[in-house]
Amino acid sequence: MAEEEKKEFWRWTETNWANKDIDWRKGKTITGGVDVGSVSSQAVIMVDGQLYASANTRTGYNSPQSAVNVMNWALEATDGMKLEDIKFTVGTGYGRVKVPFSNKAITEIACHARGANYMYGPSVRTVMDMGGQDLKAIRTDDKGKVLNFLMNEKCAAGTGRGMEVIADLLQVPIVEVGERSFDVDKEPPPVSTTCVLFAKAEMLGLLKKGYSVNQALAAYCSAMSYRVFTMIREVDVVEDFVITGGIAKNRGIVERLEGHLGLKSLKTEVDYQLAGAIGAALFGRVLYEKQK
Amino acid sequence: MIEDFKKIYENRHNYMKAWKAKNPDWKVLGYMCSYMPEEILYAAKVLPIRWLGGHEPQNVTEPHIMGMFCPFCRDVLAQGLLGKYDYCDAIGITHTCKHINQAYESMILHRGVDHFFIPTPSKMQDKQALPYYAGILKIFKEQLENWTGKKITEDDLKRGIAIVDENRRLMRQVYETRKADNPPISGLDSMYMVTASQMYDKQEVNKIIADVIKNELPGRKAKNDPGIRLMILGSEDDDTAFINMVENCGSSLVIDDHCTGSRYFWNTTEPGNDLMSVIADRYLKRPPCPIKDMPNRTRIPHIQGLAKEWNVAGAIVIQQKFCDPHELDKVAIVNGLKAVDVPTLYLEFDVTVPIGPFRIRVEAFLETLGSEDLF
Numbered sequence: 001m002a003e004e005e006k007k008e009f010w011r012w013t014e015t016n017w018a019n020k021d022i023d024w025r026k027g028k029t030i031t032g033g034v035d036v037g038s039v040s041s042q043a044v045i046m047v048d049g050q051l052y053a054s055a056n057t058r059t060g061y062n063s064p065q066s067a068v069n070v071m072n073w074a075l076e077a078t079d080g081m082k083l084e085d086i087k088f089t090v091g092t093g094y095g096r097v098k099v100p101f102s103n104k105a106i107t108e109i110a111c112h113a114r115g116a117n118y119m120y121g122p123s124v125r126t127v128m129d130m131g132g133q134d135l136k137a138i139r140t141d142d143k144g145k146v147l148n149f150l151m152n153e154k155c156a157a158g159t160g161r162g163m164e165v166i167a168d169l170l171q172v173p174i175v176e177v178g179e180r181s182f183d184v185d186k187e188p189p190p191v192s193t194t195c196v197l198f199a200k201a202e203m204l205g206l207l208k209k210g211y212s213v214n215q216a217l218a219a220y221c222s223a224m225s226y227r228v229f230t231m232i233r234e235v236d237v238v239e240d241f242v243i244t245g246g247i248a249k250n251r252g253i254v255e256r257l258e259g260h261l262g263l264k265s266l267k268t269e270v271d272y273q274l275a276g277a278i279g280a281a282l283f284g285r286v287l288y289e290k291q292k
Numbered sequence: 293m294i295e296d297f298k299k300i301y302e303n304r305h306n307y308m309k310a311w312k313a314k315n316p317d318w319k320v321l322g323y324m325c326s327y328m329p330e331e332i333l334y335a336a337k338v339l340p341i342r343w344l345g346g347h348e349p350q351n352v353t354e355p356h357i358m359g360m361f362c363p364f365c366r367d368v369l370a371q372g373l374l375g376k377y378d379y380c381d382a383i384g385i386t387h388t389c390k391h392i393n394q395a396y397e398s399m400i401l402h403r404g405v406d407h408f409f410i411p412t413p414s415k416m417q418d419k420q421a422l423p424y425y426a427g428i429l430k431i432f433k434e435q436l437e438n439w440t441g442k443k444i445t446e447d448d449l450k451r452g453i454a455i456v457d458e459n460r461r462l463m464r465q466v467y468e469t470r471k472a473d474n475p476p477i478s479g480l481d482s483m484y485m486v487t488a489s490q491m492y493d494k495q496e497v498n499k500i501i502a503d504v505i506k507n508e509l510p511g512r513k514a515k516n517d518p519g520i521r522l523m524i525l526g527s528e529d530d531d532t533a534f535i536n537m538v539e540n541c542g543s544s545l546v547i548d549d550h551c552t553g554s555r556y557f558w559n560t561t562e563p564g565n566d567l568m569s570v571i572a573d574r575y576l577k578r579p580p581c582p583i584k585d586m587p588n589r590t591r592i593p594h595i596q597g598l599a600k601e602w603n604v605a606g607a608i609v610i611q612q613k614f615c616d617p618h619e620l621d622k623v624a625i626v627n628g629l630k631a632v633d634v635p636t637l638y639l640e641f642d643v644t645v646p647i648g649p650f651r652i653r654v655e656a657f658l659e660t661l662g663s664e665d666l667f
Binding site: 094106107108109110114143144145146147148149151153283286287 | 635640648649652653655656659660665666667
């Protein structure tokens with residue numbers, strides 16, 4: 001097989017990180033948040049409510065093990081912290097009830113709202129979380145409490161996993177998809193279906209018809225952005241508006257969605273995929289203080 | 293015993309086969325919609341039992357009914373085509389939605405069963421509806437007489453009305469107990485009770501319900517902590533796996549508005565001289581299916597009243613996927629509940645429901661209703 005065919009174009013960068021400016025040994029309350037999603041898992045460690053360390057990896061077939069792995073990787077980035085130094089851990093995401101070392105499970109909807117409030121500030125009122133297999137449109141108050149939410153039903157079109165499939169099909173590294181989708185002379189019409197399987201067939205047809213790869217990417221990103229747009233409208237989008245989850249890193253979707261909505265989403269330096277785990281760790285802090 | 297209703301629900305076919313063997317002078321009619329006038333059937337010594345789905349994947353309906361018809365009608369048809377209800381001597385339906393009518397027509401076409409179609413009025417709020425429907429029921433009575441070869445007397449009709457009304461009164465009594473801060477019966481057991489009432493001989497079910505009311509419910513608590521009080525409403529719903537999941541997430545379902553639930557038994561007949569009019573009047577006045585609830589949407593104030601009286605913190609609005617009547621009511625109902633400060637969670641049901649993804653939505657909904665201060 002040619003080298004090119006073996007490459008996993010869907011593979012995104014897995015990371016771990018710690019803030020070396022924080023001396024965790026001086027912290028009073030160290031809490032953890034673990035978000036075991038359908039496609040990716042994140043762990044964060046917070047010291048007195050400040051983001052101290054994190055890790056972001058792919059979820060394996062064994063979700064408890066994925067939780068252990070991602071937390072271990074976050075710990076590896078720290079200056080000698082061990083799991084037992086974390087006083088309270090909250091699990092969230094699909095695998096939330098199977099995080100072996102968690103003290104409580106809270107849904108990712110609540111955690112993403114709380115995490116977005118931390119990442120972007122109290123002005124956030126609408127959170128669009130675009131994850132591996134879920135789309136969540138969440139309305140929140142100034143504390144990050146969920147007021148209302150909507151999730152996609154059954155179909156995973158418009159989610160990260162669908163984008164991974166398309167990246168592999170077109171042999172474009174997933175991190176380049178957004179950028180390249182704008183490298184077209186004219187925005188092509190969206191593919192007529194967002195069903196991943198049908199979209200695959202339709203895009204192959206477009207390529208045969210003479211579309212460039214970038215045009216095909218633009219057609220897919222456009223269809224996904226419309227799909228997300230029709231869903232998010234149902235929760236009555238109110239500013240400030242933010243996007244979390246892996247798709248938030250894809251400007252091909254983000255900027256098209258912003259265009260449909262007629263508003264810009266806030267930006268942050270924090271990894272967009274960490275929102276759920278950050279919210280979980282912040283809830284952990286409150287719960288730990290309560291139980292003391 | 294409360295557990296008996298679950299046994300009837302789960303073993304409905306075995307119960308009915310045994311019942312039929314013990315009652316050779318009765319016939320059995322399977323019906324597909326809660327508007328079936330059961331009083332006349334009991335009067336004719338024809339046991340009405342409601343056909344519900346099996347909640348299992350099936351591969352027999354695709355050639356006969358479109359995939360975009362609601363999963364309930366496809367599941368019901370599957371049960372018929374698979375021979376699960378072969379002990380029924382006939383099937384019957386009233387004029388309701390096209391989807392379930394399609395299941396009925398398909399059964400006749402492919403299984404050649406005896407059948408009865410009752411053209412209930414489309415516009416039940418019209419003045420002409422009562423005399424029209426009373427006349428239709430008279431025709432239905434005569435059709436049954438021809439089928440069974442036995443005359444239905446006034447006394448037979450009074451006996452039929454008494455049996456069905458007794459079930460309605462008992463079910464209302466049970467539902468009243470669910471107003472308590474800590475209800476004596478769960479939403480799941482209530483569902484088993486009301487569906488058992490529809491799928492087995494009411495004369496026997498009524499005795500069990502009366503015994504439960506007298507001997508089991510007083511002082512009973514379904515749960516140590518009932519959690520958040522919820523209402524559930526929408527299309528046909530006997531999805532016990534879903535109900536069980538919701539009640540295991542820190543909540544209690546204390547009231548419903550389903551055709552398989554409270555809408556089925558809510559009102560009794562009112563006294564009158566012409567028994568056909570008495571029966572017709574009862575069905576015209578019952579809490580309606582959305583397809584009959586026009587031009588005025590009378591369900592909205594009814595549902596608001598239930599939410600208030602049963603003191604619910606939130607409501608789960610469900611509909612069978614592709615159920616047009618309920619889909620058209622969704623916005624009005626969600627807005628109606630919002631107007632009385634009852635938040636809603638909307639979910640679409642299929643033959644089987646994905647419990648995991650639904651659990652996330654339910655738990656998140658309960659978190660928004662909960663009092664736990666995490667901020």
